[in-house]
Amino acid sequence: MNSINNQVRPDLQTICEWIQPKTRILDLGCGDGTLLSMLKTERDVNGYGLEIEISNIVKCINSGVNAIHADLNAGLSEFDDKAFDYVVMTQALQAVERPDRLLNDMLRVGREGIVTFPNFGHWRSRLQLFFGGHMPMTPSLPSKWFNTQNIHLCTLQDFEQLCADNNIKILQRTVVDRDHKSSFGMRLFPNLLGEVAIYRIQNS
Amino acid sequence: MPDTIPENSVGLVTSQTMHFDAPLALVCGRTLDNYDLVYETYGELNADKSNAILICHALSSDQHAAGYHSMEDRKPGWWESCIGPGKVIDTNHFFVVCPNNLGGCKGSSGPSSINPETGKPYGPDFPIVTVKDWVESQARFADKLNIDTWLAVIGGSLGGMQVLQWNIDFPGRLKHAAVIAAAPKLTAQNIGFNEVARQAIMHDVDFHEGRYYEHNTVPRRGLMLARMLGHITYLSDDAMREKFGRELRQGQISYGFDVEFQVESYLRYQGESFVDRFDANTYLLMTKALDYFDPAGDFDDDLAKALSKAKSDFLVISFSSDWRFAPERSREIVKALRENQHDVSYAEIEVSHGHDAFLIPIKEYLDVFGAWMGHLVKEVSS
Numbered sequence: 001m002n003s004i005n006n007q008v009r010p011d012l013q014t015i016c017e018w019i020q021p022k023t024r025i026l027d028l029g030c031g032d033g034t035l036l037s038m039l040k041t042e043r044d045v046n047g048y049g050l051e052i053e054i055s056n057i058v059k060c061i062n063s064g065v066n067a068i069h070a071d072l073n074a075g076l077s078e079f080d081d082k083a084f085d086y087v088v089m090t091q092a093l094q095a096v097e098r099p100d101r102l103l104n105d106m107l108r109v110g111r112e113g114i115v116t117f118p119n120f121g122h123w124r125s126r127l128q129l130f131f132g133g134h135m136p137m138t139p140s141l142p143s144k145w146f147n148t149q150n151i152h153l154c155t156l157q158d159f160e161q162l163c164a165d166n167n168i169k170i171l172q173r174t175v176v177d178r179d180h181k182s183s184f185g186m187r188l189f190p191n192l193l194g195e196v197a198i199y200r201i202q203n204s
Numbered sequence: 205m206p207d208t209i210p211e212n213s214v215g216l217v218t219s220q221t222m223h224f225d226a227p228l229a230l231v232c233g234r235t236l237d238n239y240d241l242v243y244e245t246y247g248e249l250n251a252d253k254s255n256a257i258l259i260c261h262a263l264s265s266d267q268h269a270a271g272y273h274s275m276e277d278r279k280p281g282w283w284e285s286c287i288g289p290g291k292v293i294d295t296n297h298f299f300v301v302c303p304n305n306l307g308g309c310k311g312s313s314g315p316s317s318i319n320p321e322t323g324k325p326y327g328p329d330f331p332i333v334t335v336k337d338w339v340e341s342q343a344r345f346a347d348k349l350n351i352d353t354w355l356a357v358i359g360g361s362l363g364g365m366q367v368l369q370w371n372i373d374f375p376g377r378l379k380h381a382a383v384i385a386a387a388p389k390l391t392a393q394n395i396g397f398n399e400v401a402r403q404a405i406m407h408d409v410d411f412h413e414g415r416y417y418e419h420n421t422v423p424r425r426g427l428m429l430a431r432m433l434g435h436i437t438y439l440s441d442d443a444m445r446e447k448f449g450r451e452l453r454q455g456q457i458s459y460g461f462d463v464e465f466q467v468e469s470y471l472r473y474q475g476e477s478f479v480d481r482f483d484a485n486t487y488l489l490m491t492k493a494l495d496y497f498d499p500a501g502d503f504d505d506d507l508a509k510a511l512s513k514a515k516s517d518f519l520v521i522s523f524s525s526d527w528r529f530a531p532e533r534s535r536e537i538v539k540a541l542r543e544n545q546h547d548v549s550y551a552e553i554e555v556s557h558g559h560d561a562f563l564i565p566i567k568e569y570l571d572v573f574g575a576w577m578g579h580l581v582k583e584v585s586s
Contacts, residue, residue, distance in 0.1 A: 054568045061575040068550045
């Protein structure tokens with residue numbers, strides 16, 4: 001599910017800072033388990049990752065992370081309401097069939113949700129589409145339009161509209177670049193300058 | 205027959221027998237006053253006895269999990285794919301123990317053993333044993349081996365059910381648990397298959413109410429039918445199509461009832477060879493143990509409650525084409541473990557082999573299993 005597997009993940013450190021110690025975490029599309037491994041060490045959490053690729057499950061097991069083989073597109077029906085303190089989904093929202101349904105499911109299963117996604121409203125994407133006239137390919141979105149896993153790309157504005165439509169409250173928002181740095185400019189024009197969006201959300 | 209023993213095999217092995225004098229009260233209400241358990245071990249027990257792994261076997265297997273009994277053996281033990289030096293269950297690091305379950309026919313007390321009270325084989329008088337009874341007998345077996353805590357208890361199919369039961373009855377006595385191609389209980393369809401198998405055996409004229417040993421007969425046809433039926437359910441539709449298709453033995457249809465399709469020939473062969481190595485009464489007992497297994501039954505039908513006291517971490521593996529113990533059943537186990545916040549990893553391996561896949565060296569399966577076992581190697585090496 002992860003769209004940018006082999007790069008430094010700018011969003012993970014921020015998530016780590018947002019999560020309270022000794023909480024229960026569900027990581028949707030946990031990849032090789034980097035985040036859960038980090039959270040276990042730094043936050044002493046009890047966590048499970050859902051992952052679709054066996055090769056990633058092997059990596060999770062190697063790093064001592066609980067990985068459960070699952071297809072996010074099948075939903076979270078096997079999970080009870082409020083079974084977790086946080087349901088986290090990094091860089092996978094844009095790759096699922098119905099992000100809206102999964103978001104609602106996340107907030108049913110978790111007290112809070114943390115979502116990160118590549119911001120399609122970033123100036124680099126806008127420039128490529130506007131001047132190049134082609135689907136953007138950026139360091140955050142390295143695939144071609146026909147072979148990308150990212151089938152539901154959105155901008156910060158789109159995401160916030162979806163939250164509003166679904167009575168989802170935004171508790172915290174940060175945008176960062178690939179070096180997980182934020183800047184004054186990014187805080188001023190997040191939808192233009194932020195490459196990766198990180199949201200902490202809750203049902204209203 | 206191996207000309208030479210492969211390097212990654214445990215090699216030539218012999219079964220050993222342990223006798224028990226303390227009466228074993230069984231779930232069915234009856235008591236076994238004394239009994240034998242036959243078992244095999246591979247690898248060396250370390251000084252602090254911390255590297256012992258218990259292997260629980262499935263319906264028709266036994267204590268011979270790995271290696272060869274003689275150079276004349278056609279095949280190695282049933283889990284040769286996973287047990288051996290350098291293999292997933294690495295005998296260079298672990299002391300691997302596999303007992304034959306009570307009720308078996310390979311040396312542990314069972315229907316074909318002599319009943320000390322009568323001097324004749326038990327036959328149908330051998331008590332019905334359950335998974336819980338097996339685990340109790342395995343715990344006593346561990347006591348006698350001076351193994352207080354198993355590093356891991358591992359099993360596939362009916363063996364996986366024993367692993368779950370260990371976590372319910374003796375949660376402090378195992379550190380890790382692998383439950384492969386198992387289920388928390390059988391479905392009605394599964395019990396149905398078992399019942400057809402039992403009826404086939406019991407309706408054989410040579411069955412003699414289970415006292416066929418005294419009549420010097422064997423309910424061959426019944427046991428053969430039971431195995432043929434079982435075998436179909438252990439394979440998947442796809443696996444049978446790949447293996448046999450509609451291939452004909454003689455190349456053309458002969459419009460008769462002799463063996464014509466390759467699949468018929470294969471099933472008859474499987475059935476016939478099974479009769480030579482397995483006891484019909486044991487088959488009846490083992491299928492009953494499968495049917496009765498429902499640990500949640502004692503906990504308001506709540507599997508999570510049943511497993512709440514478990515202390516080990518878990519690996520659960522299922523196989524996509526296994527319709528006898530389908531991935532959904534494994535996910536029920538994972539859900540129950542997760543609800544208790546137990547450490548668990550789960551993988552559903554995409555294969556066409558059906559239920560028997562757990563015996564086959566499939567790369568992704570061994571990758572997952574091997575990664576998990578890797579932590580155990582570190583644990584005993586440190």
